[in-house]
Amino acid sequence: MLYVCERGRVILMGATKKYQKRIWDFELMESHVVTAYSEEELEAQVKQQREHWEAEKQRRKADNLTACEEKRIEDLRRFLLRSYEKDKPAIQEVKEGKKLYPPFAFGKEEPVPETYLKMYKVPRYWSLPERLFPGLTERRRERHELAMEHYGRDFEAFVVEKEQAWEAYVKQKEAFERGEGEAIVNVVNEVLSALEAPENFIQEYDTTLDIQNQTAKILLRVPDMQELKWYQGYVYVADQKRIVPVPFRPEAHKELYEELLCQVVLLVAHRIFLYVMSPHVNVLQVRGYVRSIDPATGRPVDTYVIMLDITRDVLATINLELVQPRACVRRLDGIFGENTGQVMSKAMILNRASIALTPTGMSGLSPEKPLINLATIDWREFEHLVGELFRKIFRGHGVTISVTQASRDGGVDIVVKDPDPLRGGKFVVQVKRYTNMVPIETVRALYGTMLKEKATKGFLVATSRFSDNSRDFVRDLPITLIDGPALLAYFKQYGYENVVLDRL
16 A cells, blocks of 8 residues: 655555535635645635635735826826816916906805705605505695705795805905905915815915015915834735835925925916906915924924915926926925024014015015014025025026924024036035134034035125134135125125125
């Protein structure tokens, strides 16, 4: 008698697998015949096959989730384009000389009888049952009368409210055409409320108007980058028997966040200039901020993450169908990104010195505005102003500039990244507001920061002067010292005519 070993079991040669079972998976639309030498082996193989099917279903589910996430990301990237395509009929009307105004919209739906018939559970008319049981007819009529009475009251109230809303709409339009500030602000807010931003991206908005300077200031609260969960896709992990998301790399996540920021800001500018056809709104200052809790105080703080100033004429030269949002905002001297802002209160952002725009759309402080004294403005505002100046200095070279989170800890205030392979690299900037001479220790600290940050060049900007020892120290080092008079000269050179340095 001949025996063989199969999978650790000794069986008789020529023996047949007498246990057999067909199993189905209706979700996968598959069947499988399981055969075994024993009942225990049969159950084990059935279990193994079902586990295989379950893993396959989970993998397919992960693939479906990945496809949905890819579509979601693609929709986010094309958000501005889709919105612009919807506006093409309105854009054509503007080209034909028509002045647009937000259409009348009444938020409530008109009552319909069917809703009240269902509410009062009014049965349909059945001739035979009502002939057999006359009481059914009376009961149906009573419920029908109650339903129609309720419908009539609500419909009359709806008509009255709609007429009142229409009268308010007409009055506001007339006030808007007369150039009344409150009416203009209301129209701007209506445009913002109708904006269909993805991912609930515009959480709050606030508008102020400077009629004298034809400037509208728009403050948008947006979600923090960490609040938005975006994934490359999903995979099924067999060992853990669960589907797990595959997150974006931090750089890719930040890039997508910035792209969405820029799309929203450009769309806000486009919609406002499209529907707010007022001579009092020719300049927009759009500010986006995120709200978080300061761990030191436990109080909410608003951190600025994007800033764009643009005129109506400049936006008219931009083709939003073909534009790349991040490149466009950067070309307009906009500032955006996770670490480009300072911690500011709402009032500080809204009450910033007004910014006028040059014909190219680049920002600069208008000479008609009140003087800005570098010696007395808030230190965070001072750092931001220097950041704007550096953006103008390095404009046109593909340079990216970010203003770091406000810390006052002696670290880096501004980071400049120049992609040029010959002259470029990473530059760090420290901004100091001193009344006395800048000590050499401050210059040495900057050099240490450069080594730590692996920077190729450093700038130390101060409102006072540098000592001879400081200038001797940097003689053979890639450090540029910009004292108060030189800083003021730079501001004048780049159009900031109302910036002064007056130590009281």
